[in-house]
Amino acid sequence: xxxxxxxxxxxxxxxxxxxxxxxxxxxxxxxxxxxxxxxxxxxxxxxxxxxxxxxxxxxxxxxxxxxxxxxxxxxxxxxxxxxxxxxxxxxxxxxxxxxxxxxxxxxxxxxxxxxxxxxxxxxxxxxxxxxxxxxxxxxxxxxxxxxxxxxxxxxxxxxxxxxxxxxxxxxxxxxxxxxxxxxxxxxxxxxxxxxxxxxxxxxxxxxxxxxxxxxxxxxxxxxxxxxxxxxxxxxxxxxxxxxxxxxxxxxxxxxxxxxxxxxxxxxxxxxxxxxxxxxxxxxxxxxx
Numbered sequence: 001x002x003x004x005x006x007x008x009x010x011x012x013x014x015x016x017x018x019x020x021x022x023x024x025x026x027x028x029x030x031x032x033x034x035x036x037x038x039x040x041x042x043x044x045x046x047x048x049x050x051x052x053x054x055x056x057x058x059x060x061x062x063x064x065x066x067x068x069x070x071x072x073x074x075x076x077x078x079x080x081x082x083x084x085x086x087x088x089x090x091x092x093x094x095x096x097x098x099x100x101x102x103x104x105x106x107x108x109x110x111x112x113x114x115x116x117x118x119x120x121x122x123x124x125x126x127x128x129x130x131x132x133x134x135x136x137x138x139x140x141x142x143x144x145x146x147x148x149x150x151x152x153x154x155x156x157x158x159x160x161x162x163x164x165x166x167x168x169x170x171x172x173x174x175x176x177x178x179x180x181x182x183x184x185x186x187x188x189x190x191x192x193x194x195x196x197x198x199x200x201x202x203x204x205x206x207x208x209x210x211x212x213x214x215x216x217x218x219x220x221x222x223x224x225x226x227x228x229x230x231x232x233x234x235x236x237x238x239x240x241x242x243x244x245x246x247x248x249x250x251x252x253x254x255x256x257x258x259x260x261x262x263x264x265x266x267x268x269x270x271x272x273x274x275x276x277x278x279x280x281x282x283x284x285x286x287x288x
Contacts, residue, residue, distance in 0.1 A: 001026045003047050005040065008032065008055030009068025012254040015262030016053065023266075026050075031067020046078050051086045053269060056112065056251065058092030065090075079104050089269045109269060117268040118153055124253035124261055126158035129204055129226055130165070131256060132249060136224045137201035141167045147197045150206035151178040151187075154228055158204055159187060172196055174211075194219045202226065205234035212239060220244045228252070 004025045006017040009032030017034055020027045028047060030040040040046060052074070054065050063074040074088075074097070082088065084105030088097070091112045098108045111117045134141060144167055148159045151173045159182065162169045171182040172192045183189045190196040194216040197203055200223050205212065208229040212220070213236045220243075227233045227248040235246050253261040 003050035004028070004053060005030050005046065005050045006053050007065050007067060007072060008057075010055065010251070010254050011258030012261045012265060013055055015259050016265050019262060019266045020053075031065065031069045031072050043073070043075060043078060046081045048081050049083055049086065051082060052078075052088045053265075054088070054090030054093075056091035056254065056265075058090045058110070058112075059088070059094060059097050061094035061096045063097060076100065079106060082106055087269075111265060111268045114268050117264055119157075120264045121253050121261070122153040122157045124257050124264075125154050125228060125249075126161050128252035128256035129158060129228055129249060130161055132247070132252075133202050133204075133224075133226060136226075136247070139201055141165045143168060144202075145170070145200045147172060147200040147203045148206065149173075149192065149203060149211060149234055150229075151175075151182045151189075152206060155204075155206040156182070158206070158228075160185070163187075170196060170200070197223070205229055207234045208232070210234060210236035212236060212244070214238055214240070217243045 002025045004020050005028045006013055006020065007030040013032065014034055017027050017029055017037060021036060027037045028040050028050065029037055033039050057066055059065050059074055065072045065074060079101055087107040087109065088101050089109040089111055091110065093108055093110045101108050137144070141162065142165065146162055146167045147170045148155050149172050151159065151171050155171070159169050159171055170188045170190060172190050173179050173182065174192045179189045192211050197216065198219050203220065203223055203225045205225060206228050209232060211234045212225065217240055223245070225235065225244060225246045227235060227246055233248070
């Protein structure tokens with residue numbers, strides 16, 4: 001039987017563990033408790049040959065994982081227990097962790113970088129953002145002016161969802177190709193300029209570096225800014241938060257749709273997991 005350790009503890013991690021159980025894996029939780037499975041309470045109890053699935057936040061350069069029960073450490077001894085031909089996956093894996101794992105013949109996957117994960121996760125991010133946005137300005141969405149900063153995966157999905165709700169969407173992006181893509185779908189498109197956000201009820205930022213500077217403060221005084229990008233995000237530190245209402249939405253897929261978010265993770269790691277020879281049996285299980 002294939003063996004899996006799921007580390008973390010948020011709603012997604014719990015649901016992933018349940019999916020793996022349904023797919024016929026032997027599953028241990030690490031850093032959280034779940035009634036249906038055994039919890040690892042000490043590193044020396046790590047099951048021999050069990051592969052490791054870490055949380056979206058990832059495993060840092062020192063091998064640390066933030067979990068519901070505190071910080072855990074993925075040591076060299078644990079990697080040796082996983083063994084050659086096994087795998088380690090997490091949202092992000094540091095370069096030292098990848099190098100150490102591969103030196104032991106262990107496959108690695110940083111699933112946040114996988115396109116199939118990113119696009120499906122973008123849908124949940126957009127849906128969650130819209131759920132948060134409805135009523136945030138006091139006007140609703142219908143026929144109201146909205147600005148989407150960035151037309152990448154999340155920005156493009158969000159822009160189309162908002163248009164389907166008959167919001168008046170403006171897309172701001174510094175990339176000429178992204179602007180052309182948005183324009184080809186009939187979007188109102190502009191370069192990144194605070195004047196283009198004037199009068200907007202809501203601004204959704206999807207750009208992971210500061211683009212909203214103090215020049216935007218006057219324009220955004222009556223606007224709610226939803227921060228959807230990963231750190232450092234699109235709002236510069238010097239922006240006066242008493243003048244600009246910023247609502248960070250970190251990890252929103254796992255909060256609004258943990259079951260679907262877990263399915264996306266499991267479907268992304270499944271191809272690498274399905275290639276593992278456990279030396280016990282070759283199954284044809286599929287994700288539940």
